[in-house]
Amino acid sequence: MGVRTNNRLRPGHPRSGLLAAVAPVRRLSGAIVVLGLVALFTAVAASPGSALVRRGGAGAVPAVAQISPWTATEAQVPANAGADPAAFLEAVACPDAGSCVATGSYTDSSGDQQGLIDTLSDGAWSAGEAQLPSGAATDPLASLEAVACPDAGSCVATGHFTETNGDQVGLVETLSDGTWTGAVAQLPSGAASDPAADLAAVACPVTGSCVATGDYKDSGGLIQSVIDTQSGDTWSATVAQLPPGATSGSTIGPPACPAAGSCVAIADYTDTSGNVQSAIETLSTNTWTAQEAPNLADEAAPGHERNLLGPVTCSAPGACTAVGSFAPSAGDSQGLIETLANGSWTPTAAPLPADAPPTNAYSALDVVSCPASDDCVALGWYYDTSAAYHVVMETQSDDTWVPTEQVLPAPTKANPANPDQNVGNVACQTSGSCVAVGAYIGARHENKGVIETLAEDDWSALKAPLPTKGAGALASDLMDVTCTSGGSCVAVGRFGGGPLIETLAGGESAPTFSSADQATFTVGEPGAFTVTATGTPLPDITKKGRLPKGLSFTKGTGTASISGTPTGAGGTFTVTIEAQNGVVPSASQSLTLTITT
Numbered sequence: 001m002g003v004r005t006n007n008r009l010r011p012g013h014p015r016s017g018l019l020a021a022v023a024p025v026r027r028l029s030g031a032i033v034v035l036g037l038v039a040l041f042t043a044v045a046a047s048p049g050s051a052l053v054r055r056g057g058a059g060a061v062p063a064v065a066q067i068s069p070w071t072a073t074e075a076q077v078p079a080n081a082g083a084d085p086a087a088f089l090e091a092v093a094c095p096d097a098g099s100c101v102a103t104g105s106y107t108d109s110s111g112d113q114q115g116l117i118d119t120l121s122d123g124a125w126s127a128g129e130a131q132l133p134s135g136a137a138t139d140p141l142a143s144l145e146a147v148a149c150p151d152a153g154s155c156v157a158t159g160h161f162t163e164t165n166g167d168q169v170g171l172v173e174t175l176s177d178g179t180w181t182g183a184v185a186q187l188p189s190g191a192a193s194d195p196a197a198d199l200a201a202v203a204c205p206v207t208g209s210c211v212a213t214g215d216y217k218d219s220g221g222l223i224q225s226v227i228d229t230q231s232g233d234t235w236s237a238t239v240a241q242l243p244p245g246a247t248s249g250s251t252i253g254p255p256a257c258p259a260a261g262s263c264v265a266i267a268d269y270t271d272t273s274g275n276v277q278s279a280i281e282t283l284s285t286n287t288w289t290a291q292e293a294p295n296l297a298d299e300a301a302p303g304h305e306r307n308l309l310g311p312v313t314c315s316a317p318g319a320c321t322a323v324g325s326f327a328p329s330a331g332d333s334q335g336l337i338e339t340l341a342n343g344s345w346t347p348t349a350a351p352l353p354a355d356a357p358p359t360n361a362y363s364a365l366d367v368v369s370c371p372a373s374d375d376c377v378a379l380g381w382y383y384d385t386s387a388a389y390h391v392v393m394e395t396q397s398d399d400t401w402v403p404t405e406q407v408l409p410a411p412t413k414a415n416p417a418n419p420d421q422n423v424g425n426v427a428c429q430t431s432g433s434c435v436a437v438g439a440y441i442g443a444r445h446e447n448k449g450v451i452e453t454l455a456e457d458d459w460s461a462l463k464a465p466l467p468t469k470g471a472g473a474l475a476s477d478l479m480d481v482t483c484t485s486g487g488s489c490v491a492v493g494r495f496g497g498g499p500l501i502e503t504l505a506g507g508e509s510a511p512t513f514s515s516a517d518q519a520t521f522t523v524g525e526p527g528a529f530t531v532t533a534t535g536t537p538l539p540d541i542t543k544k545g546r547l548p549k550g551l552s553f554t555k556g557t558g559t560a561s562i563s564g565t566p567t568g569a570g571g572t573f574t575v576t577i578e579a580q581n582g583v584v585p586s587a588s589q590s591l592t593l594t595i596t597t
Helices: 016-022 039-043
Strands: 050-054 070-074 088-096 099-107 113-121 124-129 143-151 154-162 168-176 179-184 198-206 209-217 223-231 234-239 256-259 262-270 276-284 287-292 307-316 319-326 334-341 344-349 363-372 375-383 389-397 400-405 422-430 433-441 447-455 458-463 476-483 489-495 498-504 509-513 518-522 527-536 540-544 551-554 559-564 571-580 587-596
Touching: 088 113, 088 154, 088 476, 088 498, 099 154, 099 489, 099 498, 113 143, 113 154, 113 168, 113 498, 143 168, 154 209, 168 198, 168 209, 168 223, 198 223, 198 256, 209 262, 262 307, 262 319, 276 319, 307 334, 307 363, 319 375, 334 375, 334 389, 363 389, 375 422, 375 433, 389 447, 433 489, 447 489, 447 498, 476 498, 509 571, 509 587, 518 527, 527 571, 527 587, 540 559
Parallel strands: 088 143, 143 198, 256 307, 276 307, 334 363, 363 422, 422 476, 447 476, 518 587
Antiparallel strands: 050 458, 070 498, 088 099, 088 489, 099 113, 099 143, 113 124, 143 154, 154 168, 154 198, 168 179, 198 209, 209 223, 223 234, 256 262, 262 276, 276 287, 307 319, 319 334, 319 363, 334 344, 363 375, 375 389, 389 400, 422 433, 433 447, 433 476, 447 458, 476 489, 489 498, 509 527, 527 559, 540 571, 551 559, 571 587
């Protein structure tokens, strides 16, 4: 359940061009993923090849070798794809372990852009071309930007395509009984003959009950927000309601629907004083109503952006959190958090790490996920006192938000001074267990996909693995992530010129030593001791410290050994044995070696 769409940075965001460089971006509004995982997110934290920072801290701990529990796959493209398909995946939904749908677009052998649907079933991915309604242009410029699957075999994907007359219309693809069917999205009365319509987000709490949001052009040439609602087999469209004092025209972000008939979405509009405002759109008892998002007392004078909310998430009906930005003074931007509780929305200025300016800071929040009320994680960006750009991770516990600067994958010396990070999406299902995906600029100034994990109060970063040998120089980016309660996770994006799928298999377990913590050898006599450790996958066993003369250590996976013939005097010696498999916590054992004479 939940929203399935890639993150769109709103206009004016200082990193809005980064995502556009990776994939065609049409809409520029925030996004949110609510599906997430439990303890399996710990599979990335503190793994070798990652860097780790304690929540609220700033230090990074590099590691010496990379152990990644994620597996990279170059996604399938349809048989009619061109030699350079320019394919990418924007969104993914996995209602069950082993059952996923990812959507995006690709270029066929005729050079025409088609919608892409990749499906995981029976352990294998297969690709299909989106089935477009009659009247589609030869080059439909089709794209599927969002997908939601409330049940295995029941999905809705949304986006846009172009008709033979050149009009761009919204697209709704529905999977039922194993078949995808495409339809033109409904629009309210008064739409322009060429509506330039697009449905960029969709949420389906249950099969047959979905809400899709997007925008279109009305007959007067104004951009309007559309809300398409599914009830059974029927879709109906309404223009987003706006609060009193709004001028005509608005844009809308993705909906959050914790239950059938209960949804919230955020629409941006300009009021009669020229202020850019956000309206909170709420669906209850089959009716959409709008209210102006509450403002903070220290917001800017009229004529400036007062609040701009993007993504919203709801852990339950009546328990929601939206994030974005507001302007505390002319030309400034600061992260904003709006919380719905007991029927009222309350605004809070997002705190920033210690290296942010104490006043006139420039920041915003882009994505948010809340597994429970008062238990949320939000990610965004800020500039420090040296005008360097960073990603900020805000973690809520009770009523307190704690900011953490994003740590990048180790080794840190391989990262440029300005890594120009980008947030794709974040997913949390239980308290303290979250995963976020995105990209940063690597040492060769190319995009590198990144996986950030929150586990046991620590954020860690892992460079997303790539599917082909020698692909390290290729640009990559991760745009969406989802996980199942069974422990499997899937993230999607692109690398080079092809679509990328990252998979975290379920069933991982942290390493544990099963061998004794002491061993005895005799001077002048050959001996051996086997170190064993369990975990899934089997952990790599290494040693720290100096062995007695005549003994040597042989590292291994699952088992390692200490062997040889001791020389010299006897005594007691201690070495540290470590076991790591990418799942936290790693295991460390103090091994006592007694040498007798």
